[in-house]
Amino acid sequence: xxxxxxxxxxxxxxxxxxxxxxxxxxxxxxxxxxxxxxxxxxxxxxxxxxxxxxxxxxxxxxxxxxxxxxxxxxxxxxxxxxxxxxxxxxxxxxxxxxxxxxxxxxxxxxxxxxxxxxxxxxxxxxxxxxxxxxxxxxxxxxxxxxxxxxxxxxxxxxxxxxxxxxxxxxxxxxxxxxxxxxxxxxxxxxxxxxxx
Amino acid sequence: xxxxxxxxxxxxxxxxxxxxxxxxxxxxxxxxxxxxxxxxxxxxxxxxxxxxxxxxxxxxxxxxxxxxxxxxxxxxxxxxxxxxxxxxxxxxxxxxxxxxxxxxxxxxxxxxxxxxxxxxxxxxxxxxxxxxxxxxxxxxxxxxxxxxxxxxxxxxxxxxxxxxxxxxxxxxxxxxxxxxxxxxxxxxxxxxxxxx
Numbered sequence: 001x002x003x004x005x006x007x008x009x010x011x012x013x014x015x016x017x018x019x020x021x022x023x024x025x026x027x028x029x030x031x032x033x034x035x036x037x038x039x040x041x042x043x044x045x046x047x048x049x050x051x052x053x054x055x056x057x058x059x060x061x062x063x064x065x066x067x068x069x070x071x072x073x074x075x076x077x078x079x080x081x082x083x084x085x086x087x088x089x090x091x092x093x094x095x096x097x098x099x100x101x102x103x104x105x106x107x108x109x110x111x112x113x114x115x116x117x118x119x120x121x122x123x124x125x126x127x128x129x130x131x132x133x134x135x136x137x138x139x140x141x142x143x144x145x146x147x148x149x150x151x152x153x154x155x156x157x158x159x160x161x162x163x164x165x166x167x168x169x170x171x172x173x174x175x176x177x178x179x180x181x182x183x184x185x186x187x188x189x190x191x192x193x194x195x196x
Numbered sequence: 197x198x199x200x201x202x203x204x205x206x207x208x209x210x211x212x213x214x215x216x217x218x219x220x221x222x223x224x225x226x227x228x229x230x231x232x233x234x235x236x237x238x239x240x241x242x243x244x245x246x247x248x249x250x251x252x253x254x255x256x257x258x259x260x261x262x263x264x265x266x267x268x269x270x271x272x273x274x275x276x277x278x279x280x281x282x283x284x285x286x287x288x289x290x291x292x293x294x295x296x297x298x299x300x301x302x303x304x305x306x307x308x309x310x311x312x313x314x315x316x317x318x319x320x321x322x323x324x325x326x327x328x329x330x331x332x333x334x335x336x337x338x339x340x341x342x343x344x345x346x347x348x349x350x351x352x353x354x355x356x357x358x359x360x361x362x363x364x365x366x367x368x369x370x371x372x373x374x375x376x377x378x379x380x381x382x383x384x385x386x387x388x389x390x391x392x
Contacts, residue, residue, distance in 0.1 A: 063371070063372070063375065097347075111330065114330075115330065118328070128324075128340075129326065129328070130325065130326025130327045130328040130337070130338060131326045131327040131330070132314070132325070132326040134307065134310075134311065134327070141326070142326060144324075148344060148346055149346050149347055150344055150345045150346055150347070151293075151345055151346070151347040151365055152364060152365060152368055155364070160360075160361050160364060161361060162358055162361070164356075165356050165357060165358070165361070168348060168351070168356060169347055169348060172348055175259070176259070179259065
């Protein structure tokens with residue numbers, strides 16, 4: 001019973017955070033229906049999530065992640081003109097072009113519940129993920145897509161990529177982002193079937 | 197006792213595979229000491245592993261992974277000349293330049309043992325990984341580094357990258373591969389301290 005109430009408290013806390021994020025439009029639209037569905041189940045909750053994005057990452061001090069910032073960020077298909085405009089804007093140090101896949105954290109009440117999520121994940125064709133926390137009040141699962149791209153595009157105000165190269169790379173990134181979102185849709189469909 | 201003997205059998209099988217891989221020099225040198233150390237413990241074994249690599253991936257049919265092949269593959273720092281030579285060699289469809297981080301699977305006897313590995317992972321600064329299988333005879337943990345690069349470099353016999361761009365990208369890939377190997381060394385050191 002102790003475990004029961006602890007889990008319920010955590011679930012309730014995350015449900016409120018989710019409702020706040022939805023109200024403030026701080027949640028990716030592609031993840032909203034899935035997160036809302038999971039919030040409505042008895043044994044699961046979602047904490048952090050990102051549906052996947054194309055971004056220009058600023059690294060003012062080389063690989064030091066702590067100093068990194070979002071120079072530009074899109075959770076959707078990107079047009080070449082807006083990307084190129086972003087590249088031309090003032091920056092310090094290095095800029096990297098990145099396509100990042102979705103990432104989702106799901107909290108589960110029991111080990112059995114967590115196993116169920118891993119089964120659903122595999123069924124949806126998601127290859128990367130596992131239980132990252134196993135404690136007496138919850139089990140936390142993290143999983144991610146695998147659609148990724150990453151390369152340096154600018155250094156000390158100098159753009160390193162040719163337009164032609166960048167046009168093709170962006171085309172491929174947009175295609176991969178689409179595959180990423182289709183995978184999420186598949187996940188949502190299977191979740192709704194398996195957890196109903 | 198039943199569980200005990202099942203785990204022992206799996207561990208023994210993987211130990212033999214490891215010894216075979218070492219004999220046939222099929223194991224990455226950067227992972228050899230760590231895998232041998234883990235094979236010598238009572239409650240852990242390693243199954244598949246890769247220490248991280250720079251590669252040119254061939255995609256004859258676009259994103260269809262099943263058809264992908266290694267056009268070139270190096271588990272070490274790469275010189276520009278050998279990369280460029282690799283790019284010029286005959287290929288079909290698309291070629292992608294990739295830097296892939298290390299990946300390691302560790303089998304654990306109990307949930308407590310698995311928790312220990314997750315703690316070590318965090319202590320070594322490894323952010324991606326978790327328990328991917330929890331069964332009555334073993335718990336399997338997968339974890340990976342996060343040093344990654346990926347972009348298209350050739351399509352239908354046409355090289356898409358300028359030499360200058362590729363030189364800088366390879367320089368950054370070599371730096372990231374070095375960080376990846378340093379992370380592995382740190383992991384090995386902490387493993388040996390914590391599991392002795």
